[in-house]
Amino acid sequence: MSKPNFMLCERCGGDLKIFKEASAQGVRCADCGWSVVTTHIEEIKLDEVEYSVSCVGDYKSEAHVRVVSDVAGCNFLVSRKKLQSGSFLVFVGQAEEVLRVRNALVSVGIECNISPDFKWV
């Protein structure tokens, strides 16, 4: 998996490591010691947990089928089949993307379930 840009040191391009101390948390460069604390970065970006999103919707609803097709990256017919089968796994990914997916699903009234517990909503 490729590392997102924010995980590289702005000063030397080295790898940033997440650190947690009593009063602050953020990332610090292992090579030169340059660091950013959480107030400057969105905490959600530091969440490395891989979440699974499953959902239940109505296959007769065009809006539901459309969103599922968009999120899962499959065509209309496949999406409708998935919806017809009841609860199914629609997306697996990290917090930022999961939040976007979850919002898209919820906005059209699809019920979704995220595991493990999703603290960003």
Ligand SMILES: [Zn+2]
């Ligand atoms: Zn550095």
